[in-house]
Amino acid sequence: MSSSKYSRQELFAPIGEEGQKRIREAKVFILGAGALGSSGAEMLVRAGVGQITIVDRDIIEWTNLHRQQLYTEQDVVDQLPKAAAAERRLKAINSDVDITGIVTDVTPQNIMELIDGHDIVLDATDNIETRLIANDAALKLGIPFFMGACVGSYGLTFPIGIQDDQPCLHCLLEALPSQTMTCDTVGVISPIVVTTAARQAADVLKYLTGADFEPKLESADLWTGDRASMNVASMKKAGCPSCSENAVYPFLSARESMRTAVLCGRETVQLSWPEGRTFDPLAFAESIHGTTTNLVKNEHLVACEYKGHRVVLFRDGRMLIHGTKEVVTAKKIAAGLLG
């Protein structure tokens, strides 16, 4: 049965009815519901992918709205987590698609369980460390990983795990960069988000419909007009710890204790605890009612002002402390609220 919803896509000869059927059967995991995640998810949901899981750790902020197309001003006021708002919006766009939003931080400990059972992982994360974790997990499970990243007016894409003899992300990165440009340090314009996500989505559709395509590392700068497209097959490393026969998947090695992360350039520290510690946001809100101001609560989180900092505590046990880059300060705030 071919519903008219996809008729123009089926008319496109390389897809056809057969390709549409394959798109319909696909299960796609989207790693991040920020800019690339919003844009990529919307395209794939409209294209009629069968199942989509979209995961993100953040809540929606005013600074997101110029480029994160799934969200509205009201979502900011309601302090909604991106994954929850994305799920609601995507379901409204296309009820054919089985959509699950998950509010959590993707870590070496949980990524295998999260992406297992999907046919594709779409990269929409905002940092290289998480990309390398995803690269390892996807390679270990044999799931293609469609990398994408952008900042300023510049973006790049690279599909990984399409051909056996192609390099992975770890092959391409000889060393982890000490610091990369992020959207919070040099800004970003929405056209490059959409362009980068469009290339990723096009590669996903080619892959799903069985089209013959060569995985290339590609970049574009929409301001300068610079563009590049490289066949990087020669960069595959024989002894790569992530994609060789003797792979050990180094980025999946678990770290046990409380983890801290200073979120890229925006004066926010994230604290998270090992699996097992979770919070009931509504009960927690009750307990801190007297010591905090501007308390906002919903089923996903509690947000408040405490000692001059905006603090967000998620159900999965993570805490964001805004207005500081100091882990020590963040831990003091956490201790003050949680005891």
Added chain:
Amino acid sequence: MERVIELNGNQYDVPVEVGNVQELLGHLELADRIVIVEKNRNILSKDAFDQPIKDRDQIEIIHFVGGG
């Protein structure tokens, strides 16, 4: 000698002080970034970044960024 190359698809006049690929990366403020460089359709390894840039070379540079 004037050198005009194709850099990332655009025509580019190589400044006189830029002799090789490493110096080009420095000039473009990409020296401390993770980059992949292709010269005349061949990927260059890091130890080949001292290769001189000649007139009409075709150079592509892709650098990694964090955002998304």
